[in-house]
Amino acid sequence: MxxxxxxxxxxxxxxxxxxxxxxxxxxxxxxxxxxxxxxxxxxxxxxxxxxxxxxxxxxxxxxxxxxxxxxxxxxxxxxxxxxxxxxxxxxxxxxxxxxxxxxxxxxxxxxxxxxxxxxxxxxxxxxxxxxxxxxxxxxxxxxxxxxxxxxxxxxxxxxxxxxxxxxxxxxxxxxxxxxxxxxxxxxxxxxxxxxxxxxxxDPLEPWFEWDSSRLDARSRLGLPDDEPIALYFGQLRDDKGIELLLEALRRYDGPAFQMVIAGPPDDMDKSDLTAVELPPQVSLWTDIEFVPQEDVPYYFLAADAVVVPYRRQFGAQRTSGVFQKACGALRPLVAPNFGTLGRRVTERGFGTIFEAGSPTALAESLAEVARGDTQADVESMRAYANRQTxxxxxxxxxxxxxxx
Missing domain, CATH: 3.40.50.2000 (Glycogen Phosphorylase B;)
Incomplete structure (x- = not known):
């Protein structure tokens, strides 16, 4: 053929x-x-x-x-x-x-x-x-x-x-x-x-098979090794919830953590991010450009949790490359409570869900990440990743x- x-x-x-x-x-x-x-x-x-x-x-x-x-x-x-x-x-x-x-x-x-x-x-x-x-x-x-x-x-x-x-x-x-x-x-x-x-x-790479620890990944990217890290990865698009995430960070009232935002500008650019007034507990680390292919796995391996704060207009029927990459790295997800993404997180124990579109609910979920309370069922995620090759x-x- x-x-x-x-x-x-x-x-x-x-x-x-x-x-x-x-x-x-x-x-x-x-x-x-x-x-x-x-x-x-x-x-x-x-x-x-x-x-x-x-x-x-x-x-x-x-x-x-x-x-x-x-x-x-x-x-x-x-x-x-x-x-x-x-x-x-x-x-x-x-x-x-x-x-x-x-x-x-x-x-x-x-x-x-x-x-x-x-x-x-x-x-x-x-x-x-x-x-x-x-x-x-x-x-x-x-x-x-x-x-x-x-x-x-x-x-x-x-x-x-x-x-x-x-x-x-x-x-x-x-x-x-x-x-x-x-x-x-x-x-x-x-x-x-x-x-x-x-x-x-929606195929993924099983990065969990790599001989690379969370600390190794952070060292490669120049990220701190002693703070919880939440990752937003991908284009800064409205339907992917970048504005919602920034509002959640403004409202944040929880333990200290590092928010890493990596990906190319779209509806927002770096100046929009740096203009945000954040509480002292939130440290913002940004890489607002197309991330080199060889660095992509390390962003996920470095994170304690991956945030996909997508709005409903993203589409309830859609999967997400970022979601899949998080599974390939065995990293917990923070996802909205709708559609394919919310269902998979809930049914398979992949992390935590929050009320879609609510910056307050998202801020509370980020506090769970900072406290170390956001966990994934690792064996469930591994089994899922092995079926998504x-x-x-x-x-x-x-x-x-x-x-x-």
Whole structure:
């Protein structure tokens, strides 16, 4: 079987995921190549042992091309290459483009929903009910598909991606869909079509197998070795709760601890963090940039707990790379009490939950971390991590190919 893995994005998380998945599929006997839009230095860093191609080198497509053109060129490339499967590693933002593109016969199309699709998904319930009405839903979807590009750009992204997924499932433009949680699987199944939907792991690295202690990790990063440390890792985005976390730190009234915030700026930057007036018990340590790949594990291994203060608009059906990394390091989690994340923490004993959106509740949870009261069921977390490997994800992806 020959497979083309396609991802139009080139950030670290995307490249790590694509390169690891390609390597594991190759190990399992699948002939895999990677297709991107434009080659970058970071591609060279991640894809040393995987065959790569780029639309900007193979076609007239540029990184600024219309998303429909990019999708169609990717499908044409895969067809010319003689591939059996075109595997979109993230369809979250391009379901509408896949729906509006031409259907390519002779090649199976597999689409993976990483999670961004579910941002604010709770707001789509009335609209999904409308799509579920016989004939009416099809009429709306067909009318959407015929809109010119300038009109599509004016459609709210939440509506565009929802109608796009409905249309892909209705017309067979997707032969199989992959998701990362039971909640996500149920959400997609509500559209009511027979396209196979498979839940696969959001894979992680079992860093707990490394010969690196908490003190070793702190020494590498220059962190204090004698204070409790809570970690926020990732982009400083509103839906990931960075503003909520800062308000919780302002209100904090507990034992002394170190709050480490590491990740690139987005809705906030370093100046926003340094402007916050914090109580004397809170020491703030920041690294507001893309963290080098080789340093990422040590942030998690250095922490006493990992905080994922996500707001409800993050999406109840989503998993989280940060959540998974915490499990790979066997570090307790502080998570909101909703969706996939809250359920997994509660059911599996992965840490503590707080009332979503409440800075006061989050501040109380941070005080538990500072007191050393936030613990995880280590054996439960280890067992979970061992089921979330890239090897297992690749095995389940192959099973999804076979369902096409």
């Amino acid at each position: 020959e497979v083309v893995l396609f991802d139009q994005y080139a950030s670290g998380h995307h490249l790590e995921y694509a390169s690891r998945m390609a390597a594991e599929l190759n190990e399992l006997g699948i002939s895999v190549s990677f297709l991107g839009v434009k080659r970058t230095e970071r591609h060279r860093e991640f894809f040393e042992d995987v065959e790569t191609s780029f639309l900007a080198e193979e076609t007239a497509v540029t990184e600024h091309a219309d998303s429909v053109e990019i999708v169609e060129e990717a499908a044409e490339f895969a067809t010319r290459s003689g591939a059996d499967v075109l595997y979109f590693l993230q369809i979250d933002d391009v379901t509408d483009a896949i729906y509006r593109s031409e259907r390519h016969e002779g090649i199976d199309v597999v689409g993976e929903i990483n999670g961004a699709f579910f941002r604010n998904a709770h707001l789509t319930a009335p609209f999904r009910s409308l799509l579920g009405v016989p004939i009416l839903g099809d009429c709306h979807a067909e009318a959407f598909r015929r809109l010119p590009s300038w009109a599509i750009e004016r459609v709210p992204s939440l509506v565009a991606r929802t109608v796009g997924l409905y249309g892909c499932l209705r017309t067979g433009r997707l032969d199989s869909v992959l998701v990362h949680s039971p909640e996500a699987k149920r959400f997609v199944e509500t559209f009511g079509f027979d396209v196979p939907i498979s839940e696969i792991p 890239y090897e297992r994800a690749a095995e389940m992806v192959i099973q999804s190919y076979e369902k096409c």
